[in-house]
Amino acid sequence: MALQFGFTAGDSILITGAASGIGRATALAAARQGLNVAAWDLQAEPLDTLVEEVRELGVLAHAEVADVSEQEAVLEAMAATVRALGPIRMLHNNAGPPSSLPLDFSEGLRISVTSMQMVTEAWIPHRPDAESAMVLTSSVAGNLIGTDNSWYSASKAALVGYVRHLAAYRSAEFRSNALGPGMTLTPRIATFADSEIGQQVLERIPLRRMASPEDIANAALFLLSPSAAYINGVFLPVDGGWGVTQ
Numbered sequence: 277m278a279l280q281f282g283f284t285a286g287d288s289i290l291i292t293g294a295a296s297g298i299g300r301a302t303a304l305a306a307a308r309q310g311l312n313v314a315a316w317d318l319q320a321e322p323l324d325t326l327v328e329e330v331r332e333l334g335v336l337a338h339a340e341v342a343d344v345s346e347q348e349a350v351l352e353a354m355a356a357t358v359r360a361l362g363p364i365r366m367l368h369n370n371a372g373p374p375s376s377l378p379l380d381f382s383e384g385l386r387i388s389v390t391s392m393q394m395v396t397e398a399w400i401p402h403r404p405d406a407e408s409a410m411v412l413t414s415s416v417a418g419n420l421i422g423t424d425n426s427w428y429s430a431s432k433a434a435l436v437g438y439v440r441h442l443a444a445y446r447s448a449e450f451r452s453n454a455l456g457p458g459m460t461l462t463p464r465i466a467t468f469a470d471s472e473i474g475q476q477v478l479e480r481i482p483l484r485r486m487a488s489p490e491d492i493a494n495a496a497l498f499l500l501s502p503s504a505a506y507i508n509g510v511f512l513p514v515d516g517g518w519g520v521t522q
């Protein structure tokens with residue numbers, strides 16, 4: 277049976293990084309709840325496939341090929357999305373570069389952190405009312421666990437600081453929360469998951485498996501939903517207990 281979190285059918289959700297992994301799973305889970313879906317990504321082809329699948333679930337879908345680290349692209353995509361779907365009650369700020377990328381530190385922060393701040397600011401004027409919510413995909417990395425690339429840990433911790441700021445100062449407008457996925461079986465992690473070190477990590481996860489994208493999507497939808505109406509400013513690890521074994 278489909279999950280019921282108290283959503284109103286016909287409300288809209290915007291998901292960035294929706295063509296793959298966690299974002300794609302959130303888009304499909306949201307559609308199953310009766311929400312209209314706006315899906316943004318860099319990759320056009322998998323977005324088209326997603327849009328077809330979402331429409332088959334009986335809701336509206338709108339896709340934008342947009343780089344969330346480019347302000348102009350964000351503003352244009354937001355305007356086109358609102359023209360297509362009207363006000364957007366929920367935002368899943370999810371797109372981010374893979375932790376394995378050897379990025380320059382400040383560039384890593386720009387495309388991981390500033391991008392989510394730009395999408396949030398672009399979205400704020402287009403919420404229907406204060407019963408709106410934003411969740412962003414942070415990570416256990418930087419918050420519970422250190423990772424090898426410095427920009428990734430720093431970015432994911434900075435995003436939780438940003439959420440705490442929003443929760444403290446902008447909650448008259450919307451609620452804000454952060455998700456902390458542990459190792460999640462999405463395309464970017466498949467090779468690592470099969471490696472020796474990946475297997476060692478797996479042994480330390482008390483639930484003895486990695487997260488599925490759907491595990492993270494369900495947590496995202498709960499935090500965005502009316503069922504989480506009094507949850508504001510939290511960092512929610514969704515890691516099978518990995519963090520408590522460190």
Ligand SMILES: NC(=O)c1ccc[n+]([C@@H]2O[C@H](COP(=O)([O-])OP(=O)(O)OC[C@H]3O[C@@H](n4cnc5c(N)ncnc54)[C@H](O)[C@@H]3O)[C@@H](O)[C@H]2O)c1
Nearest residue numbers: 293295296297298317318343344371372415457459460462
């Ligand atoms: N997979 C994990 O183990 C894991 C763990 C913790 C956090 N996360 C976070 O989850 C989020 C989603 O990752 P995933 O594992 O689903 O990865 P994924 O690679 O399966 O999907 C990410 C999607 O985001 C898109 N994207 C990347 N940069 C973009 C940009 N600048 N503009 C628009 N779209 C962009 C990609 O094209 C891709 O479709 C990321 O923020 C990642 O840091 C993932």
